[in-house]
Amino acid sequence: MAADRRIETITDRIRERSRATREAYLERIAAKGAEGPKRSRLNCGNLAHAFAACGPGDKAMLSGDVAPNLGIITAYNDMLSAHQPYETYPELIRQAAREVGATAQVASGVPAMCDGVTQGQGGMELSLFSRDVIAMAAAVGLSHDMYDAAVYLGICDKIVPGLAIAALTFGHLPAIFVPAGPMTSGLPNDEKSRIRQLYAEGKVGRDVLLEAESKSYHGPGTCTFYGTANSNQMLMEIMGLHTPGSSFVNPGTPLREALTREAAKRALSITALGNEYTPAGLVVDERAVVNGVVGLHATGGSTNHVMHLVAIAAAAGVQLTWADISELSDATPLLARVYPNGLADVNHFNAAGGMGFLIRELLSAGLLHDDVRTAWGTGLGAYTVEAHLAADGKTVERRPVPLESGDTKVLTTADAPFSANGGLRMLTGNMGKAVIKVSAVKPERRVVEAPARVFSDQDDLQAAFKAGELTGDFVAVVRFQGPRSNGMPELHKLTPSLGVLQDRGQKVALVTDGRMSGASGKVPAAIHVTPEAKEGGAIGRIRDGDMIRLDGETGELSVLVPQEEFAARPLAVEDLSRNEFGLGRELFGVFRRAVRPADEGASVF
Structure with a gap:
């Protein structure tokens, strides 16, 4: 124990x-x-099929029970x-x-x-x-x-x-x-991230980005x-x-x-x-x-x-x-x-x-x-x-293993940890449940209270970024990204854009019923919001300008709108037909209909 x-x-x-x-x-x-395995009780035709392609020695062993x-x-x-x-x-x-x-x-x-x-x-x-x-x-x-x-x-x-x-x-x-x-090891990961942000800002071209990615994944x-x-x-x-x-x-x-x-x-x-x-x-x-x-x-x-x-x-x-x-x-x-x-x-x-x-x-x-x-x-x-x-x-x-770490900046002892906790916690509030990973987010960026900018597709957020429309502090709400909506894709490509804005001094955060990559973490992100928008979750009631509080320290995720007003709002409706066809997505309709919520493992079983 x-x-x-x-x-x-x-x-x-x-x-x-x-x-x-x-x-x-x-x-x-x-x-x-x-x-025990059934091979010892299979009829001869079944067993012959099972080892037909094997060599003589393997056939002899598979013929027995030992x-x-x-x-x-x-x-x-x-x-x-x-x-x-x-x-x-x-x-x-x-x-x-x-x-x-x-x-x-x-x-x-x-x-x-x-x-x-x-x-x-x-x-x-x-x-x-x-x-x-x-x-x-x-x-x-x-x-x-x-x-x-x-x-x-x-x-x-x-x-x-x-x-x-x-x-x-x-x-x-x-x-x-x-x-x-x-x-x-190839190109250091922080350098790869730096090049990605420069590309997002239009400061380097695709050739520079591809060279950096190729040196990283090599x-x-x-x-x-x-x-x-x-x-x-x-x-x-x-x-x-x-x-x-x-x-x-x-x-x-x-x-x-x-x-x-x-x-x-x-x-x-x-x-x-x-x-x-x-x-x-x-x-x-x-x-x-x-x-x-x-x-x-x-x-x-x-x-x-x-x-x-x-x-x-x-x-x-x-x-x-x-x-x-x-x-x-x-x-x-x-x-x-x-x-x-x-x-x-x-x-x-x-x-x-x-x-x-x-x-x-x-x-x-x-x-x-x-x-x-x-x-x-x-x-x-x-x-x-x-x-x-x-x-x-x-x-x-x-x-x-040696008594001392080979590099205390990478791996430390239990009595001298980098942090007292793991930094992965559940968020709760009037939006439902979500998850945040704060271990890679600087402490001063773990609490964001700002107006919502609502999107129903990650490409729309990207377009707003490129058009220079994402000014001031804001919480990007990207909904209809849950398992029942479109299979819950990772939204990792949002990280460079939001990271650029954060580095400019804006307070930004992400709230989504989708996922982020395991490599993400620089920007505070409330992910896996459950219930998802497709299932009538409260994330579907958020409007542009609503104040949202994301507190990665206390575990709060709330829409700061009077509860009666918020509950009376109609839920957003989104045409998701674009997610139902192409690249095999038409074969997975039964999965989208049967999948359990994210907090139950997002499984179809």
Whole structure:
């Protein structure tokens, strides 16, 4: 248990709230686990189909009941720099499986969108929904019921949450997530941001902007800022679904390859055929979920996870709320400063001590549950290490992390935090509920009280900026951007424009029922406003000129209009037909109609 009473109290509350759903979930996965894979009971025609393409040795093993078979779920494609290294992983995993007398098969591929490519484009309206498509696609692959364990090859924004939902839906199977690591450091993220703002002001051309972007995103691996993709990696490690120390090792290195082979062998060692059976559904419980939230706050992680963690927890029968997340933020100190929460990138974070140092510090302060099951074994203390290549050049050895941070400007100790809290909190008021991340916002900019400028499309705001119409202090209200309106796209391209105005001395803020990128944070932004405008939310009653108070310190989001007058206003109506067609959006109408609110995970399940 966690030593900090605040952490334990919140965990107890989640446990009690989830008792019925968690017990039902555990009963289901226990019953399925007791059955074992169906391949030993398949008729000969079914089984022959399952291994028709395998070599003679694998066919012989798959014909029996003793050798474990590892399912590979891969999100490989060439579009994502983070996922391109996965091209060679299946064969590496198959070889590792054969070395321990087992087999491995790619069970399915899943779609993997690059939010960097679709940012600000129509395709971004499929992004959030792709998470649930990924979960379903993985389920199709695992439904063949041929596997004793699974490894999941995914890194980026919606991919890991989707894979985690699938892994927990098949929670009777052991699961290990296999990262590919971040790209090496390129153009510093703050310099990239500076060029973006200059471009927004018209002071540099497209050629300068493209050169800067290309120097920043320059090779295989995850983008190096601390957005949703790298927050995913932190979560999978602190929740016990990675092997220790594997999150932030660069692709194409001998250590990265050794970690991949090790992950495959570890997954095969914890099946029901051995003595260390560790199903994913027992790894992810309310304690692991709380550990994930604490890690998110301690590192200044992505706001997208206030939805993803709710959805992931629900897949394991655990009921997590925004109030839980906000209270855990108040109890968790900020220990890492990685862009946009600082100047460093994830490579600097890893060099300073990385996940092992972070977990050790949080454990020492009593802020994490150590008494958890992990894919590596019992107890989170096993993750307070660094991974190194062993002398043989092929295997991994682990050493305790140094007592001192390698760079105290990037990673600090629990007794000398950058901030007393995580800076990610819930906002409430007569507009409903919302979320704000203030860890990257300067303290003097966290409270804004100013008149509203209302938009129903991010392009309209951009046009107003270019026309010089956004003068004085104001709160930009961008509505009809929620999951039911248009799939809740990220509005990251608004950051440079609003940042320019803020730097000019204007007090500005953003209020939206849409999302912001995990890389955003300079401008105070109340995001994920719920209920959304499409569902009759109060954000649909705001008019130009209404005074809005956004207080990131006290957690207030209010329209300063007499309540009777505000409630009597008709709700805005918007023609959303432009969002219903093109780039595949017509295929996702059922998602827009079925999706749950943002505070319930924005899931269709």
